[in-house]
Amino acid sequence: MSPLPRHDYAGLERYDPQRAPVRVDLSDNTNLWGTHPAALERIRSADTDDLARYPELYADTLRAAVARRFDVDMECVTTGAGSDDVLDSAYRAVYGPGATVRYAAPTFSMVEPLALMNGMASLGVPWPVALDDPSTLLEGDPDLVYVCRPNNPTGEQAPLEWIEELLRLRGDHDALVIIDEAYADFAAETFIGRAPDYPGVLVARTTSKAYGLAGLRCGFGVARRDVVTEIDKSRGPYKVSRLAAEAAAAAIRDDQGWMAGVVGACLENRRRLDSALAGRGLQPLPSKANFVFIPAPTGRAKDDALRLRDAGIGVRPFSGIPGLSEGLRITVAPWDLMEDFLSALDGTFPELALPKGGKE
Numbered sequence: 001m002s003p004l005p006r007h008d009y010a011g012l013e014r015y016d017p018q019r020a021p022v023r024v025d026l027s028d029n030t031n032l033w034g035t036h037p038a039a040l041e042r043i044r045s046a047d048t049d050d051l052a053r054y055p056e057l058y059a060d061t062l063r064a065a066v067a068r069r070f071d072v073d074m075e076c077v078t079t080g081a082g083s084d085d086v087l088d089s090a091y092r093a094v095y096g097p098g099a100t101v102r103y104a105a106p107t108f109s110m111v112e113p114l115a116l117m118n119g120m121a122s123l124g125v126p127w128p129v130a131l132d133d134p135s136t137l138l139e140g141d142p143d144l145v146y147v148c149r150p151n152n153p154t155g156e157q158a159p160l161e162w163i164e165e166l167l168r169l170r171g172d173h174d175a176l177v178i179i180d181e182a183y184a185d186f187a188a189e190t191f192i193g194r195a196p197d198y199p200g201v202l203v204a205r206t207t208s209k210a211y212g213l214a215g216l217r218c219g220f221g222v223a224r225r226d227v228v229t230e231i232d233k234s235r236g237p238y239k240v241s242r243l244a245a246e247a248a249a250a251a252i253r254d255d256q257g258w259m260a261g262v263v264g265a266c267l268e269n270r271r272r273l274d275s276a277l278a279g280r281g282l283q284p285l286p287s288k289a290n291f292v293f294i295p296a297p298t299g300r301a302k303d304d305a306l307r308l309r310d311a312g313i314g315v316r317p318f319s320g321i322p323g324l325s326e327g328l329r330i331t332v333a334p335w336d337l338m339e340d341f342l343s344a345l346d347g348t349f350p351e352l353a354l355p356k357g358g359k360e
């Protein structure tokens, strides 16, 4: 009998976010200001003779840059081909028969597929319930607890005290708690430097968003060294290519100049976009990230996203969001692109448009 297909892969599909090419793509939260110049410079000046050799086993140059940036020991840093890969390695590190994942829902679209890919069961706890009582995330003794902070797709950021309470409650359980900080570069407050102070906590980060390096596939995580050792076992050697590790390390070493400028411009444009949307009756959720989440204009998220796509603008539709039901997630970008989005919105949904002469 053929081992394919795996019986537990029946519910799994190849990832397909229906992302046909579009004039302005605001659907994936990548950095529309471009790529970190220090990374570009590193790639342009790379010694390509090196490519005949394997990269560092565990990307120690990158680990050292991360350790320095967040003031942790290098042994407390793991890396991967994107933070999806760091998450995948963490899932596999805790896997065992009957292993389970609990997460606050809605959240990052890879959390459930990663569970299925790794033969684990997953269970979402609605955000309002988890926020009210973090112990709901530990019910049934899960092997893994996933929290995204700031959260994709809603943009909200669980209070620091809430994280601390979750980690205190975790003391009675064995779960590995993953705090995904993919958007923390845009938020004032982060947990990454404190991860090694707690047993069983991994803070995951990516260079795909604020650093503008999604094409490189490079992510990292910080945890206590015993946790990192276990995750590195399931990660395996040579996971991050030489160019990706060197370019990401250069960007991380120099994240004050260009990055600070991009983050500042992004927060300013988010504020402007918020008020432009509110003026059209589409009140965004309060966001701490480089995207905003609004109710779908007609209440049918998929249709609305398709209509905007016909007008040349890609946004990401979501359905079944507790308290909101149908919504659109829009990446914050340089203002000329935000104007393109707003005029496509007005052209597509004229009933929302500001009175003529209304100012953004």
Ligand SMILES: *Cc1c(COP(=O)(O)O)cnc(C)c1O
Pocket: 029, 081, 082, 083, 084, 085, 108, 148, 152, 180, 182, 205, 206, 207, 208, 209, 214, 217, 218, 219
């Ligand atoms: C985009 C995103 C990631 C993916 O990061 P990669 O490094 O590109 O794999 C991880 N987590 C969340 C919440 C994201 O939105």
